[in-house]
Amino acid sequence: MAETQVSRDRFVVGYIADARGYDALEFASFMAEGIDAEVRIVMVLPEPNAFGTASVGTPVPSDHIYSQQLRDWADDALRRVPEGIHAQVDFRFNDSAAHGLLDAAAELDAKMIVIGAQAGPLLGKFTLGSVANALLHASPVPVGLAPRRFKNPGGGVQRVTGIYGTRSGSEVVIGRSVVRAVRRDVPLRLVSLVQVDQIAPREVREITDEARRFGGEQLEAVASGLLDSGRATIEIAEGHRLEDALAKIEWLPGDVAYLGSSRLGRGLSVFLGSRARRILDALEAPVVVLPSEFRD
Structure with a gap:
């Protein structure tokens, strides 16, 4: 079983529970269909302050409301992944979302980092926000960009x-x-x-x-x-x-x-x-x- 996991392509998704995160997850699922791939849904959270402690991969245990919200977001994200695609949610703590995603990609030996376009302007499918700009000037692995309002057509890449x-x-x-x-x-x-x-x-x-x-x-x-x-x-x-x-x-x-x-x-x-x-x-x-x- 472990050997199968190693050989599997792994896509890191920069995820937040908004339109950009949904677009990124749709694109990653689209890329993962039909091949042996795993979608790692990574939520990068700010470093905990003095009033809470945390370790990488877990919500802040001292804040039950916050922890429950994170679990709700994680459950909702997993429900958005089509059946048959291996998916897992990771919580990462880093004051820089881009650095958190780069660290995750390195640790997981990811083949690609997937992010959604910045929401806002009326024209253009791709509007790059600060996280996208940072990744597009530093990532050692390919960066997948999901256009705004991207919907997985089903059936994988054609x-x-x-x-x-x-x-x-x-x-x-x-x-x-x-x-x-x-x-x-x-x-x-x-x-x-x-x-x-x-x-x-x-x-x-x-x-x-x-x-x-x-x-x-x-x-x-x-x-x-x-x-x-x-x-x-x-x-x-x-x-x-x-x-x-x-x-x-x-x-x-x-x-x-x-x-x-x-x-x-x-x-x-x-x-x-x-x-x-x-x-x-x-x-x-x-x-x-x-x-x-x-x-x-």
Whole structure:
């Protein structure tokens, strides 16, 4: 039983009992369906003050009303997880929600941290709050961003879309997208933004080159097989502006997008640059942002 737990993909959900938390939990459940995965619902709470004591993983025992509220929130969160998905609630104490989630991800060997978009503005699916900004500049694991009012369509991920350009780091997006599509046994779509960069589109052979750079000759052969069989397709997004190009991409229920982080990051961490932020503003699907040198 212990070996099964170790091999299982684990997603850490930054959860609070509001719209953002519900969106994050919907997205994590969507990502967990159909694969051997566990959803760890992490509530990061302020450090207890002098009037109460606590240890990591437990509510403050001296405040029965507070403890009961936490149990109610935990029970409600677990009820929101579809049947058949392994889920557990963790309470963490840290004055920084982002640091608490990063610590949880490290201790649990998580594959991804999932958070919801900041509520507020009328326009845009993704509005990044302080926790999202902190994670998108420091996380050593991918960060999943759930759009506002995201609803799990059911059935798990139905198609993986990797969005890449001409800048360094595209091999991470392409390689990771190939790996995810194969593991989930779903179609792969690679969307090239090279027309926006005013550079000629890459040829198919260069896609396989990028897969080899990411995962070696074996992954190169897998990518080539997907392309030859029609299970993988390449689209060129064209437009005078980045937003115009992205607006032409069609999205279906069950799609998830993978996006690379800036090459200006520290290599092993996510770093969301201005270009990636513009892409987020234009996307209509849930997205996973990858550290620039992430390998998995």
